[in-house]
Amino acid sequence: MESLKMETEMLYPEITVEVGRVTFGEENRKRMTNSYLKRTENSRIIQATCALLNSGGGVIKAEIEDKTYSYRCHGLGHDLETSFQKLLPSGSQKYLDYVQQGHNLMIFVKSWNPDVFSLRICSLRSNLYQRAVTSTINLSAHSALELLREKQSRTQRGRSKMQELHSQKALDRYMQEEEDMRMSASEFVKKDKLVYKEKLNFTESTHVEFKRFTTKKIIPRTKEMLPHYVSAFANTHGGYLIIGVDDKSKEVFGCQGEKVNPDLLKKEIENCIEKLPTFHFCCEKPKVNFTTKILNVYQKDVLYGHVCVVHVEPFCCVVFTEAPDSWIIRDNSVTRLSAEQWVTMMLDIQPDLRQLCKDFESQLSLSNSPPQSRPVYSKKGLEHKKDLQQLLFPVTPGCLKYTPESLQKELFLQNEGLEELINRQIDPFSQGILILSTSWAVDLNLEEKQGVICDALLIAQNKPPILYTVLREQDTEGQSYCTHVAFTLKQKLVNVGGYTGNLCITTKVLHLSLESSAESSAGSGSVIDYPSSYHLADTQQMEALLQSLVIVLLGFRSLLSDQLGCEVLNLLTAKQYKIFSKNLRKNKELFIHGLPGSGKTIMAIKIMEKIRNTFHCKTNEILYICENKPLKNFIRDKDICQAVTRKSFMKYDFTHIQHIIIDEAQNFRTEDGNWYRKAKTITQRDTDCPRILWIFLDYFQTSHVEDIGLPALSAQYPREELTRVVRNADQIARYLQRVLQRVRKNPPRNIPHEPLKMCLEAKWARDVQGTLSIKKDLTLNAVVTHVADTCKLLFERGYSPKDVAVLVSTARDVEKYHQELLKAMRKKGIVCLTNASDMGGDHIVLDSVRRFSGLERNIVFGIHPSAMKAAILYNILACLASRANQQLHILWQRDV
Template sequence: MERHYSRLVVESSYSDLVINVGRVTLGESNRKRLQKVQREKEKMKVSQAACALLNSGGGVIQLEMANNDENLVEMGLDLEEALRTLILFSNLQAFFETKQQGSCYYIFVKSWSSDTLLENTSVKPRICSLSSSLYCRSGTSVFLMDSGKAFHFLKTKKTNAKRTSGKEPFGEIFKVIHPDLRDVDPTYCVFKKDHFEHGEVMPFPESQFIEFKQFATKHIEKYTKDTILEYIPAFANTEGGYLVIGVDDKSRKVLGCAKENVDRDSLKKKIEEAIQKLSCVHFCQSQCQIDFTVKILDVLAKGELYGYACVIGVKRFCGAVFSGVPSSWMVKGNDVCSLTTEEWLSMMMDTDPDLTELCKDFESQLSLSNSPPQSRPVYSKKGLEHKKELQQLLFPVTSEGLKYTPESLQEELFSQNEGLKELMKRQIDRVSQGILILSTSWAVDLNLEEKQGVICDALLIAQNKPPILYTILREQDAEGRSYCTRTAFALKQKLVNVGGYTGNLCITTKVLHLSPESSAQSSAGSGSVIDYPSSYHLADIQQMEALLQSLVIVLLGFRSLLSDQLGCEVLNLLTAKQYKIFSKNLRKSKELFIHGLPGSGKTIMAIKIMEKIRNTFHCETNEILYICENQPLRNFIRSKNICQAVTRKSFMKHDFSYIQHIIIDEAQNFRTEDGDWYRKAKTITQRDVDCPRILWIFLDYFQTSHVEHIGLPVLSAQYPREKLTRVVRNAGQIAGYVQYILQKVRKNPPCNIPHEPLKMCLEAKWARDVQGTLNIKNLTLNAIVMHVADTCKLLFERGYSPKDVAVLVSTTKDVEKYRQKLLQAMRNKGIECLTNDSDVGGDHMVLDSVRRFSGLERSIVFGIHPSTVEPAISYNILVCLASRANQQLHILWQCDV
């Protein structure tokens, strides 16, 4: 579908979305004097800009006043009415405020959010539209649905998609003939005819199912096409009906169109083409087309052919029929552009995913039902910190004045930058209540590139002020202001569109610098300043905390693996400990060992850190190297396109001297059979003392799957070191089993791992209230494969997908041992979805070894006879197996009988 771009200008020198609509006449009396064409043109510009901002997180419409009024003026009733229509006649001040500054007039637009709309109604569309292009029939009238009615209509159509269509109008056209009514139904009798008499009166009036229209005196085919674009969709979207062209709607007389003015065959062809080009959306699997019939009837005058009349019959459509592309706008990059029909429908009908079965162990942190149009649903595992708890842990607001956070960074910055403390104190000396959030780079925190010369950024969230972003430079820099503005812009957009903040929001900016003599100086933040209304100030603790909870989602949110399972974008949240590690100053934490318990999110952390490395050090993806032991995990990371990913064997075989930064995952399974991998990695990342390079190593000794030398330095040399003890993956019953096996490993560790880090399991925290399944059985080989096939069949019938399931065996040799029997058992149940490719992105069940599946996860895991020839690591193998399962774990031991 073709996209249309507006001529409106998106200004780039502000920390907010600002759309310049050019010259507009303001004031009711001034606008009444405008010619209609000019008035409508100006109204359309303002409406498009307002619609785009409502759908894009809010912002400001900038108008240049065409009239030279020195006194304050109002917008004008027609402009106000256009804005009210956009927000479904809600309170105008709920979404718009205005301010006149000299010759400029500003309309401040808050992001659309359905929770502000009509609190006592269920009609809450996700986006705003100038026109839905959806018509419906009501009595003898046709109405264009506003976005609220369109949302209700589409929702009802979707719900009823599998139901049979209701009452159909009578008539031979539809092949729905009721013999007992033929003699008494005048509609049937009339439309059964093949001609009309000129001047004959129709024996029935217009109704829900009948519309009379005359032919136009000029441009007959164009008028007919325009009439079809309105009435045929209206009938199709309601109960079906007839459009009769050539009948006066008041007198009901047949007038027709003179034969000299129209070609019969051409008219029919144009009508059919117009209907066939109508855009249809289906909510069922039939993908049927509009069911219609066009009948051209002769109109006779005294037995002679005078002209023609047209009868178009259309059935009720199972989905929705659009008269054209809906008129809805968004800001994309620097353009104001229209949504295609597909985009509009997707956003209008966007709902939270159904987590009834698949994800019942998650709870909602941000729902689409009351969030801005571009927000995505956010979930966290039950039992973990809620966004409110995370906010109070990480960004607390107290009644005891201003708080700096994180305190460790504050001490580091103040001790290393003389004059910085005094500079910040002068800026915020009068702040009575709030929080100052420090960062070495707020740009990097927002997934933007770091700027050289920035000492730090600081975000002030304080009462009776708008949020303020400070950028402190080592020295004056012409690019400092644009950096601060870009960062504030990104922060504002993410707080609304990712964090789901629904209040009035702007981020003001201020750039500060320390002079070479270390005396503190400051300068204004942006060359372009808009004076926002006082409603954009944070009025109290409740508003500050609501904004900070949106900030938690922005900073701690990451794309969940549930996204692939559910087919829509879903976010999860880091734990407080994960975030504290992730937010470390990478220039001060060049090497780090992260010991994490099974299911504590080490691989997610590795992915997040690599994204941060790329923005902090301005490096290309091919300069970041991710190393793991097994190919399936390597392939999973490769699919993210954030780095190079190789196995340990490949790392030892090839030259990686061009690599800048290295992340090592699942290091407990590394070996030294191909050489000293740790020394090689350290040599690469420490070859230039003056250039900071990252070497972070993630490991879990509990999941060590061999008894050979690992190659890690001794524990005392693994410094600095962090621990992840919060288990976020496994359901309660599975977590309890993992904890039991962890104690077995701690008491009977293999000889190649140190005892000290195994005490971590005593600090473990588990999400106990997440329900799951733990099933341990002793079965024969044949019974095992039958149990897997039967259970999978039942799971798939309940709505689970093959990509939710992994079947894990002891070794790669065992894969082939069980493969054929499993395939046959599955086929007997009508299941054809088993593979030995451990691609978690594939739509299939995985059959692989426990070792090769290390670092990956599935909702449901079958572990078949997870034994090992090395008794010393038997419990480690069980830990690795059990920790792969999110919801269901089936351990099936093979017995001889």
């Protein structure tokens, strides 16, 4: 069967699969004489439906064979309806809609909902087989899931099926007759020769299958049926496939000698079994264990033929006949899932998130979200997605609201006629929200299009969502741009935001005529009529969609993803999002003052991604500057910019740089020159081209008393503040608050007093339990012993070395503690110590507080000498505390 084609030209914002010409209608399909063509048409449509269900939904486009066909009059055809009912047993009418457009039938497919089907993905066939007495069954998806969970559980318990079978308890589970037949088959295989038409003393059972082939094509027939029995026996309790014995009479016939070459048959069987897909839960990952034996069959002492016996051992995990018949859209094509991909998606195999769930609140669970979704968490105590939706995108009964109001005023003031044009478009709608943006493309991490005045997303009752693009003048590419943005938005609302309702985004392109705003022209829109089920029926549906939009717009890849080994999203706070969503052309320079743990580095990463899309920048045209190499390396590995330290920035020319982001600026110095003036000069070289200079800083974490090089506070304008601490557990945040108060009352001489008042407005998540431990007057040996003992205990509880950082006061102290700490660790069987430059490895980090600035770990040990320099003591403690997510251990070493 030919591979399914995707529509090459995106005429509307949907994944569209073309299935070619199809005969529709009950009578038409009954009259089809070509049964192969009928099956092929059915298979192509069902395959496309499965792929779209697993990929966020879309449209199947079928060219109607009979030009007189009418969907309303003739229906689909019984075989197609039956196939849809098998695929969607909970009701295909909820997931499929049909619209005839001329000579095409459009089948609208909604995204699969695991919560409804109790399965993570849709599958046509599992291709996992098991024995049920004498039958060999292709397991249903639900039965396959039960088998997978059973095998997974058994592996986690550390017992193989063979061990269970050899236990008396396992033997008691099976009927004695079954066991007797299995033993009889075992004895049968030990024979040297067989007699033609001799009758066996055992029959087919769970462990035995007879096959007699009368065809001359023995090898092709064996290769055809062999995978089913190997999979079934391996996935059940093992068994024997005996080829050459009649299943009814139990008589030995064998395969006639002239019809089969025994050595070739044996070789083909081995090749066939070795190619079968397997999935392992165990670490050993053995191959399918089987033996093949050819027994000679004699008739009156003359060789007549051969019986072939394939003995399959029980398999530790699972064996497929072929890849599951389950499909997905990947790389713009309908792609079959491999066995490994299928099992992973079916079981939702994820690392252990129990620790994450203790400190974070689930915003999107995989159990009730579409197949492509990833888990979304936010720190406990922060705004839930529902709260964020009510705050940012509220739906007011009987009212149509524009948001954000500041952007609305700015756009209407600067673009004569725009207000009239937009009002005319949305005037018929009575309830909903119009979300304005200078570029919805940039909001969705796409490149901005020149000539776009604004984009506006309308979420209104009794209508599908509409994306408007307003162009300064007519543009032949305007509609394709709007369609592509709407397509991306729909895919993200489902596959990232987890929306499970019927969803489409219709489009409309508008042109603003400066000569006569009243004559502003409306361009073309979506060229498809969506079924009424795709309209937003009420406030509940609108708010559910807007909550998915919150995840799309405020979601970012959590820094915990690398530690957990899976993709996890966190959400920005409302204030972070408002800063991030600023118009960059209107905010070329910005100072962001953030309290410790308020997410400044995350904001820096996000804003660089936005700069790249807004100004069509290359990676090496955006410069990220920080003070320390570990943070520089961490950002460099994101591959979104060129990252350097402040020293390197002052040492080299950066004539190719367009935009600059500075992070942890409070730790900069002027020893190598005026870094701020140099950055300002670079970003003001070309007044006609807007260039960005955003500076992130936190005076509380200043780690020296030298000149920082920042302009006076009065010149740090415009300025934004981040006062919500999003990183630390409650006990750590409370300690941090006390330390910040100490800094405010006795600041180092090189920082201004005014911004330190921020700490009075500090807020943090109060529901996250953590650990704060402070031990004083310790000897050096007691310090390193305590760290080693605590780490050993933590690792026994499931933490890993990459959760832990040990931070000391200065770079000189790193050398002092390294050897002693390594010796103490080795006594506990722990040998995994590195510095902060290797954040990606599974190691405990040992480094100075200064060099760890901007980074984080779940568990932080802070080691300080009691005679630490008083001028910046509390600044160092603030920096230390802000690095710890869950546990903070402060160890004061006594004076020597």
